Amino acid sequence: MTDAAPRRGRGRPTRTQTQAAPATRDRILAAAREEFSERGYEKTSVRGIAKSAGVDSALVHHYFGTKEQVFEAAIEVAFAPALDAPEKIVEGPLDGVGERLTRFVLGIWENPTSRTPLLAIVRSAVNNDTAAAVFRRLVAAQLLRRIAGRLDVPDAELRAELAAAQLVGVAMLRHVIKVEPLASADLERIVAGVAPVVQGHLTNP
Amino acid sequence: MTDAAPRRGRGRPTRTQTQAAPATRDRILAAAREEFSERGYEKTSVRGIAKSAGVDSALVHHYFGTKEQVFEAAIEVAFAPALDAPEKIVEGPLDGVGERLTRFVLGIWENPTSRTPLLAIVRSAVNNDTAAAVFRRLVAAQLLRRIAGRLDVPDAELRAELAAAQLVGVAMLRHVIKVEPLASADLERIVAGVAPVVQGHLTNP
Numbered sequence: 001m002t003d004a005a006p007r008r009g010r011g012r013p014t015r016t017q018t019q020a021a022p023a024t025r026d027r028i029l030a031a032a033r034e035e036f037s038e039r040g041y042e043k044t045s046v047r048g049i050a051k052s053a054g055v056d057s058a059l060v061h062h063y064f065g066t067k068e069q070v071f072e073a074a075i076e077v078a079f080a081p082a083l084d085a086p087e088k089i090v091e092g093p094l095d096g097v098g099e100r101l102t103r104f105v106l107g108i109w110e111n112p113t114s115r116t117p118l119l120a121i122v123r124s125a126v127n128n129d130t131a132a133a134v135f136r137r138l139v140a141a142q143l144l145r146r147i148a149g150r151l152d153v154p155d156a157e158l159r160a161e162l163a164a165a166q167l168v169g170v171a172m173l174r175h176v177i178k179v180e181p182l183a184s185a186d187l188e189r190i191v192a193g194v195a196p197v198v199q200g201h202l203t204n205p
Numbered sequence: 206m207t208d209a210a211p212r213r214g215r216g217r218p219t220r221t222q223t224q225a226a227p228a229t230r231d232r233i234l235a236a237a238r239e240e241f242s243e244r245g246y247e248k249t250s251v252r253g254i255a256k257s258a259g260v261d262s263a264l265v266h267h268y269f270g271t272k273e274q275v276f277e278a279a280i281e282v283a284f285a286p287a288l289d290a291p292e293k294i295v296e297g298p299l300d301g302v303g304e305r306l307t308r309f310v311l312g313i314w315e316n317p318t319s320r321t322p323l324l325a326i327v328r329s330a331v332n333n334d335t336a337a338a339v340f341r342r343l344v345a346a347q348l349l350r351r352i353a354g355r356l357d358v359p360d361a362e363l364r365a366e367l368a369a370a371q372l373v374g375v376a377m378l379r380h381v382i383k384v385e386p387l388a389s390a391d392l393e394r395i396v397a398g399v400a401p402v403v404q405g406h407l408t409n410p
Contacts (some may be wrong), residue, residue, distance in 0.1 A: 169374030180365040
């Protein structure tokens, strides 16, 4: 990027600077997402993010805090559609919730644009406990617990996690490990095999 | 290690040396497993393995070939019980195959001794395409295909992979990401939720 914001020197940014620049904040977030995607959590530094965004490190700290907090903010954006999804997924008739959740999760993985940041998050979470904690907070607390909250079964949270496990496993074997025939299988064939399982975990008595 | 084998200088080892030393081969394998576990595939070098085993790099190459081949040999040992398992798992009555496979796979993950190398393999496979290829060859080709070969359903390989996906997902969320309540749930509760799913993938008409 050549249109870097004017640098105001080191140290804490002035009030004017922080108020003036939602665009700067977004640029830092985009740079963070790219750095975390390319390097993973451990090898990414706040300094590297700042450099790539064309700002001072202090500005990154000012907007987001620690590296863990930058990571959380960066992946929160990637997860934004997922965090809006539980309502849509559980709103309809309960006997279609398995298929809706399956299509939603596998759909995110089918789309290369959403797959890339997701893959970065998974790689980071598998390799680093801090990144795993962020993943837990976002996915487990926000997504799964909101689904579980609408179920009327005992063990609702555990059930939502077993359902999620089926989908996580499919994503891993299809998109990360790329095991055949699953990696090349038609999505509809997979949905046909997996949606009833997800449904069963969520609603079977 | 202080009991390093006598070094015979650089270059291709002599015939006597290679015949004489199954113990050396085992020591190299143990060192390889440890290095790959600690550092992951990318950061591990043949040189580091040789150093840790107290031998020359040339000896590592002589016994195993490339780094990829050392990795394959190292994880093949870790997978040895799994590679003997398909017979036991599919030998019994077919209506118990889901529970036997579930108990077998989740059992490997419950045991810290077998979990550590497995975790290293998963981390390596998630981060590196070469390691993923090794994982595919061992797990998919040897384990899953042998199970699929005994099933009498269409799409047997895909079904075995969807069943495996349920178990992979449980292992990921329970032991890698450590999502609660799944991470602390009683194993029997998980088996009760998951075995029928695995059974269904494998044998449902």
